[in-house]
Amino acid sequence: MDPGRRKPRLAVWKFASCDGCQLSLLECEPDLLALAAALDVAFFPEVSDRPIRGRYELSLVEGSISTPEDAERIRAVRRRSRHLVTLGACATAGGIQALRNFAAIREFTAAVYAQPAYIGTLGTSTPIATHVAVDFELRGCPVNPRQLQEVLSALLAGRPPVVPRHSLCSECKSLGHTCVLVAGGQACLGPVTQAGCGAICPAYRRGCYGCFGPQQSANPVSLSGTLTALGLNRQDLLRLYRTFNAAAPVFRAESERHAQ
Amino acid sequence: MSSQMNSAHVIDVTGFNHLLGWLGERGYRIVGPTVRDGAIAYDDLAGAGDLPRGWTDEQAPGHYRLRRRNDTALFGYAVGAHSYKRFFHPPWEALWHARREPETLQAQDEPSSTQRLALIGVRACEIRAIAIQDRVLLERDPQYRARRAEVFIVAVNCTTPSGTCFCASMQAGPQVSTGFDVVLTELCSADPPVFVVRVATAAGREALTAITHRAATETEMAVAESALRYAAEHMGRQMPGADLAPLLRRNLEHPRWNAVAERCLACGNCTAVCPTCFCTTVEDTSDLSGRALSRSRRWDSCFTAEFSYVHGGSVRPSTRARYRQWMTHKLATWPEQFGTSGCVGCGRCITWCPVGIDITEELAALGADSAA
Numbered sequence: 001m002d003p004g005r006r007k008p009r010l011a012v013w014k015f016a017s018c019d020g021c022q023l024s025l026l027e028c029e030p031d032l033l034a035l036a037a038a039l040d041v042a043f044f045p046e047v048s049d050r051p052i053r054g055r056y057e058l059s060l061v062e063g064s065i066s067t068p069e070d071a072e073r074i075r076a077v078r079r080r081s082r083h084l085v086t087l088g089a090c091a092t093a094g095g096i097q098a099l100r101n102f103a104a105i106r107e108f109t110a111a112v113y114a115q116p117a118y119i120g121t122l123g124t125s126t127p128i129a130t131h132v133a134v135d136f137e138l139r140g141c142p143v144n145p146r147q148l149q150e151v152l153s154a155l156l157a158g159r160p161p162v163v164p165r166h167s168l169c170s171e172c173k174s175l176g177h178t179c180v181l182v183a184g185g186q187a188c189l190g191p192v193t194q195a196g197c198g199a200i201c202p203a204y205r206r207g208c209y210g211c212f213g214p215q216q217s218a219n220p221v222s223l224s225g226t227l228t229a230l231g232l233n234r235q236d237l238l239r240l241y242r243t244f245n246a247a248a249p250v251f252r253a254e255s256e257r258h259a260q
Numbered sequence: 261m262s263s264q265m266n267s268a269h270v271i272d273v274t275g276f277n278h279l280l281g282w283l284g285e286r287g288y289r290i291v292g293p294t295v296r297d298g299a300i301a302y303d304d305l306a307g308a309g310d311l312p313r314g315w316t317d318e319q320a321p322g323h324y325r326l327r328r329r330n331d332t333a334l335f336g337y338a339v340g341a342h343s344y345k346r347f348f349h350p351p352w353e354a355l356w357h358a359r360r361e362p363e364t365l366q367a368q369d370e371p372s373s374t375q376r377l378a379l380i381g382v383r384a385c386e387i388r389a390i391a392i393q394d395r396v397l398l399e400r401d402p403q404y405r406a407r408r409a410e411v412f413i414v415a416v417n418c419t420t421p422s423g424t425c426f427c428a429s430m431q432a433g434p435q436v437s438t439g440f441d442v443v444l445t446e447l448c449s450a451d452p453p454v455f456v457v458r459v460a461t462a463a464g465r466e467a468l469t470a471i472t473h474r475a476a477t478e479t480e481m482a483v484a485e486s487a488l489r490y491a492a493e494h495m496g497r498q499m500p501g502a503d504l505a506p507l508l509r510r511n512l513e514h515p516r517w518n519a520v521a522e523r524c525l526a527c528g529n530c531t532a533v534c535p536t537c538f539c540t541t542v543e544d545t546s547d548l549s550g551r552a553l554s555r556s557r558r559w560d561s562c563f564t565a566e567f568s569y570v571h572g573g574s575v576r577p578s579t580r581a582r583y584r585q586w587m588t589h590k591l592a593t594w595p596e597q598f599g600t601s602g603c604v605g606c607g608r609c610i611t612w613c614p615v616g617i618d619i620t621e622e623l624a625a626l627g628a629d630s631a632a
């Protein structure tokens with residue numbers, strides 16, 4: 001980078017989420033100094049309590065939109081940001097909290113809060129891209145620190161990030177793992193899920209539960225046929241597709257097929 | 261009786277262990293079958309104790325299980341979950357890296373492998389697959405060439421084909437006839453087993469000389485022959501008919517492609533496990549400082565959208581088009597490009613397809629109901 005030039009300002013914004021994705025940035029540990037050298041971290045609620053106002057070259061957005069205030073706030077963030085990248089399943093698909101999209105929100109608030117009338121919330125949890133234009137969506141629950149670093153490096157260099165959108169199976173096979181579905185009879189969402197996590201679950205001999213969301217050419221209808229033959233019933237299948245990416249359109253459509 | 265037949269010898273498990281020791285002393289990295297995570301995988305072997313002694317594999321479309329045998333055979337299974345491909349043509353590899361300073365840009369190739377490699381338990385189908393990849397990659401790819409430079413192959417004839425094997429109908433097995441240093445046939449009639457051995461190279465002869473062996477008896481040779489005949493007659497599957505290329509070319513619009521596309525997950529498991537699939541993509545990355553640049557290569561598959569991406573979009577946006585590409589490349593255009601079939605009948609794409617799509621069944625369906 002040109003030493004005379006001001007470092008690009010990075011802002012990190014939090015909406016409805018658990019903070020896990022922001023923490024992935026801190027997990028880029030050996031490279032935190034390189035990060036600080038390359039970017040001016042302007043607003044980062046997890047590590048600093050001095051919010052800086054102004055404009056940002058890059059905004060990283062964690063979390064989904066679940067309240068009317070957040071729906072307003074994300075528009076303000078977009079106006080201040082040259083590039084906006086969403087981090088994780090909440091920001092990209094609505095997160096686990098999008099389970100509310102399948103039920104009546106009033107029943108939840110009545111069950112949880114003594115005075116549900118004071119709760120200001122939307123009936124849905126929606127991804128950032130439903131509300132504003134997004135430049136890049138990074139998947140995962142949480143995101144993979146290496147992929148996050150790659151997206152930041154790519155944006156700084158003005159090149160497309162190397163973040164493949166093919167199946168988890170490709171990654172799993174490359175790592176030399178044994179297929180837990182074929183050789184273990186386990187329910188695994190790997191064939192319909194996007195790669196990127198490093199095939200962590202199959203490495204520990206358990207099925208993928210889809211936290212990176214649908215791969216680019218997902219065919220869950222066919223996979224469900226195989227999982228049914230392995231002994232899963234409709235309730236099992238419904239639950240399998242309704243986790244962190246329940247509201248991702250491909251997974252939502254598949255879970256709804258098993259809800260009727 | 262041929263002179264090769266005349267030179268058959270026999271070693272026992274101890275002799276086999278000495279063979280591994282002999283290879284180790286000569287600086288070979290020894291790779292062969294071992295039980296790992298519920299399957300037979302090809303991995304580093306410390307000795308014969310790491311072999312899948314007493315295990316076999318049950319394979320069917322979309323199904324694999326390890327099963328116990330009722331003897332102590334070391335090679336009593338069909339083929340490993342992954343082929344030997346990954347040792348010559350790895351899933352990921354660095355090609356070069358560069359350093360950018362204000363005034364200069366210095367690039368450096370990644371070093372090529374200098375490791376000698378001994379492969380243990382290589383089946384006929386795998387040897388054919390290695391020969392096919394040689395045809396594709398040896399001239400074009402210096403990294404591949406370096407890994408292939410010093411390889412010692414201990415082949416083992418297949419006497420236990422699985423439910424998805426069809427090497428016999430691809431004329432690729434079960435008997436190993438070329439491309440090895442030493443070939444063994446395991447005789448499970450003895451327990452612990454003994455091995456009928458033949459050598460094909462000077463290195464193979466040197467190895468045999470170094471270990472305890474004796475001449476094979478007529479009976480042992482006959483038992484080995486009949487085990488191979490049994491294997492050829494017990495293939496789980498069969499690739500139907502000859503002239504696959506014209507059949508496929510006549511049927512590019514066959515409705516069967518739609519039917520298989522409904523089942524296909526476009527997951528790419530088949531191309532990853534196939535011992536001949538060679539496609540890769542190249543990725544360029546830079547670090548946060550923008551000074552360290554690198555180029556790497558990883559396996560790609562004709563089942564991904566990016567694979568056929570050109571300006572404006574994918575040439576094969578549908579799974580139908582991708583499955584058709586995979587099968588027609590294997591069986592029709594591969595022979596035109598490289599002079600052999602792209603399939604050796606190992607059955608891995610059938611076993612490891614999560615929905616059990618079977619290349620032999622798909623081809624039979626095209627043929628049965630073919631446009632004349």
Ligand code: SF4
Pocket residue numbers: 531536537538539560561562563585586587589590
């Ligand atoms: S079948 Fe597909 S992945 Fe395999 S070599 Fe052909 S184009 Fe490449």
Ligand code: SF4
Pocket residue numbers: 530533534535536590602603604605606607608609610619
């Ligand atoms: S196409 Fe299938 S059966 Fe043929 S060599 Fe490849 S994996 Fe084996």
Ligand code: SF4
Pocket residue numbers: 523524525526527528529530531563609612613614615616617
């Ligand atoms: S044929 Fe099977 S293994 Fe290959 S991409 Fe389709 S579903 Fe996956």
